[in-house]
Amino acid sequence: MSALLDILSLFLLAAGGFFCVIGALGLNRMPDLFTRMHATSVSDTLGVGFLVLGMALQTTDWTVLVRLVIIVIVLYVTGAVASHALARAALHDGEKPLLAQPDGTLRKTGCDEIYPELGVRLRTPLISEQVRASVPQEAPAANGEDAR
């Protein structure tokens, strides 16, 4: 029984380390800020989850288990809040996604042929008014509500 738990724990810890490295690699390889945030969310959720699960199988003390559960809950909640604040601050500061067009909508990515509703949703304005006003040639304001 103990050896079985050890093997399972080894696999979980290895998977957690693997996902941590994958997230950090994506943090270095992705092209812009928002895709990098996507990459770090991998290590913040899957990496932490697998590592803590692997550690939880190795303890017999229930207080240690409670602390591990608290760590996971705190990391998941605060990670989401911090990512949201970071993306919102970056958008407000003028950081544009790679697919953004000057009028603040996302570029048409060929979704219309596959799933028309998704194409309309992708073209609704994403960037704040301040960013759109800072672009020199002002295209006519795209109104997402009319498109729907």
Place this chain on the structure above:
Amino acid sequence: MISGLMFPVAIVAVLAAMTLAVARALIGPTAFDRLLAVNSIGTFAIMLLALFGFLTGRPEFLDLGITYALLNMIGTLAVLKFFRYGALGYDHREGDNEGDG
């Protein structure tokens, strides 16, 4: 034999991930990239603390991890607000009522 091997493996993986995050924090073109990398480093540091506690058989390190997790978010929000307003208190001249940043 296995139980002596698994924590060093995970620690080495987390250290490698932390090194890559430090590289992004150094070369990140914007402040938000660096902040994202620092947030990620904080998560890896929490995992490193917990794994080191399990490796040495002293799970008291988990308390430090909880503290660091709480401080990590507060620090990120504080730095974001500092970049947004130039100060940590609310600036009434800004007139911003969105409440972001």
